[in-house]
Amino acid sequence: MSEKRTERSIEEEKRHPVRGILSFVLMLAAVLLVVLFAAYRDGTGFDILRRYLHYGRPELVGGETVYHYDASAKNRFAALGEHLVVLSDTSLRLFDSAGEEVWSTAVTMTAPALVTGGGRAAAYDVGGTVLYVLDQTGLLMELTAAEEEPYIAATLNKDGVLTVTSQKRGFKGSATVYDQMTPGDPAFEFKSSKRFILDGYVLGDRLAAVTLGQENGVFVSNIVLYQMPEEEPAANYSISGGLVAAVGEQEGRLVTVSDTALTHAASNGEITSSYSYNGSYLREYDLGGTGFTALLLNRYRSGSVGRLITVDKNGEELGSLDIREEVLSISASGRYLAVLYADRLVVYNQDIQPYASLQGTGNTRQVLMRPDGSVLLLSAGSASLFLP
Numbered sequence: 001m002s003e004k005r006t007e008r009s010i011e012e013e014k015r016h017p018v019r020g021i022l023s024f025v026l027m028l029a030a031v032l033l034v035v036l037f038a039a040y041r042d043g044t045g046f047d048i049l050r051r052y053l054h055y056g057r058p059e060l061v062g063g064e065t066v067y068h069y070d071a072s073a074k075n076r077f078a079a080l081g082e083h084l085v086v087l088s089d090t091s092l093r094l095f096d097s098a099g100e101e102v103w104s105t106a107v108t109m110t111a112p113a114l115v116t117g118g119g120r121a122a123a124y125d126v127g128g129t130v131l132y133v134l135d136q137t138g139l140l141m142e143l144t145a146a147e148e149e150p151y152i153a154a155t156l157n158k159d160g161v162l163t164v165t166s167q168k169r170g171f172k173g174s175a176t177v178y179d180q181m182t183p184g185d186p187a188f189e190f191k192s193s194k195r196f197i198l199d200g201y202v203l204g205d206r207l208a209a210v211t212l213g214q215e216n217g218v219f220v221s222n223i224v225l226y227q228m229p230e231e232e233p234a235a236n237y238s239i240s241g242g243l244v245a246a247v248g249e250q251e252g253r254l255v256t257v258s259d260t261a262l263t264h265a266a267s268n269g270e271i272t273s274s275y276s277y278n279g280s281y282l283r284e285y286d287l288g289g290t291g292f293t294a295l296l297l298n299r300y301r302s303g304s305v306g307r308l309i310t311v312d313k314n315g316e317e318l319g320s321l322d323i324r325e326e327v328l329s330i331s332a333s334g335r336y337l338a339v340l341y342a343d344r345l346v347v348y349n350q351d352i353q354p355y356a357s358l359q360g361t362g363n364t365r366q367v368l369m370r371p372d373g374s375v376l377l378l379s380a381g382s383a384s385l386f387l388p
Contacts, residue, residue: 066099071381076114078121079333079368079376083136084383087114087123094134103138113153118160124151133162133181141181153199158249161187163200163207173197175209177228188228195222201247203254206234206267210244210256219243221258225269235269248287250313255293257285262293264313273315280306288369289332292318292350296330308339310350319352328364334371340364347375347388356388 069075072088079085082097089112093104109125116122120140124131127150131143145151145166152173153165161179168174173196177188188207190200195211198221202208207226212219221239226232242258249255253264253272259282262275280297283306287293291312298306304326310318329340336355337348345358345367361377364384368376375386 065382065384066097067095067376067383068099069093069095069381069383074109074112075378076112076123077366077368077376077378077383078114078116079370080116080119080121080134080136082370084368084376085114085116085121085123085134087112092123092132092134094136094138096136102136103134105132105139107132115154115156117156118158120156120160120162122154122156122162124154124164126152131164133178135160141178141183143183152197155199155201155247157202161202163202165197165200173211175200175207177202177207188226190224190226190231195224198244199247201249201254202228203249203252203267208247208254210247212243221256223247223254223256223265223269225267237265237269237271239263245282246285246287250287250293251291253313255287255313257282257287257293257295262295262311262315264315273313275311275315275317284327284330286330286332286337289337289350290334290371292332294330294332294337296323296327308337308348308352310337310352318350319348321348321352329366331367331369331375333369334373336369336371336373338367338369338375340367340377345375345377345386347373358386 067084069086074089076087084095086093089109090107091104092107094102096102109128111126113126114121114123119135121134122131129145129147129150131151131154132139133141148169149167151164151166155163161177164176166174168191171191171193174189174191175197176186179187190207190209192211195213197209198212199210200207205228207228209224211222211224213222221244223237224233225235227234239256239258242260244256244258246257253266256263260277263271264273265271277297280299281301283298284296285294292310295309296306306323308321308323312318326342327339331338335350339346345361346354347356349355363379364377366378373388377384377386
């Protein structure tokens with residue numbers, strides 16, 4: 001009797017193949033519903049699915065060595081998608097996702113610096129005369145300055161527009177904007193005769209020049225906004241009580257990190273919010289998160305007692321965590337924040353809730369968070385990949 005039922009079931013399935021397909025579709029829909037629920041709840045579900053589909057496995061607990069490079073105390077690192085840029089005092093190298101070298105050149109730098117934005121990376125020597133711009137295919141542009149007009153700083157905005165700050169003969173400094181990656185054809189140049197220029201950033205169609213002046217015997221950073229290509233200032237505002245260490249953008253607002261506060265402003269120069277450190281000392285920061293800035297503040301000038309904080313564009317804390325141990329590196333990207341402690345890696349979400357962790361990070365000394373939730377663990381001569 002049982003054999004007859006089995007034969008009958010097989011015959012029915014043969015006659016109705018749609019039932020099998022429907023069962024598969026229903027099962028797939030159930031899985032997708034779980035992922036969508038997770039994505040709706042905390043925004044990470046899509047990243048889990050993307051990592052699984054892309055890397056072919058959902059988790060890599062121990063890490064896998066992907067990149068090899070020359071060990072140097074002056075190595076600087078940047079992620080361009082799944083590519084890795086490594087800058088030292090003697091070389092600039094670009095590796096693809098498989099660890100193969102895409103492009104490289106020999107350099108001579110004393111203070112190498114590396115910045116990213118808009119799928120591009122800018123490598124330069126602070127106080128030097130050479131600057132390179134790369135994307136995932138290799139070199140886009142090379143700039144060379146006169147010995148008496150060295151580069152001071154460089155930024156790339158979310159669209160990959162480059163702003164280069166340099167000394168300028170007859171002036172106290174200049175900020176030059178390149179949007180087409182053509183060395184001899186800048187989109188805009190601002191030369192300052194009154195204040196020193198420390199940095200610059202393009203927000204929409206405005207150049208924000210970070211200048212340094214004095215008020216009542218105290219150094220003050222002033223942000224001067226220029227409506228390009230107009231040469232007269234359109235607006236300006238001061239960062240009171242602190243010197244600007246970095247300038248960037250969050251959700252259409254200009255954000256500056258100083259030694260005393262985090263400040264957000266609109267493109268018309270109106271300060272929209274300010275987050276004070278309340279006497280704590282700025283140790284590390286990262287502007288790479290989507291909709292938040294990560295700050296590591298110390299209670300004392302030295303030591304490891306402090307707080308890890310994420311702040312949104314309105315100057316409100318999204319999350320905070322008391323820290324009483326050594327932090328070697330922090331890195332923010334997308335909705336994630338990677339924190340490398342002496343013995344482990346912890347990936348937090350923007351509210352500083354733990355998302356994933358890796359025990360026993362060995363010789364890792366720096367981390368690079370990527371927007372899909374994966375992390376590069378960087379040691380002296382190699383980098384491994386961690387997939388939460």
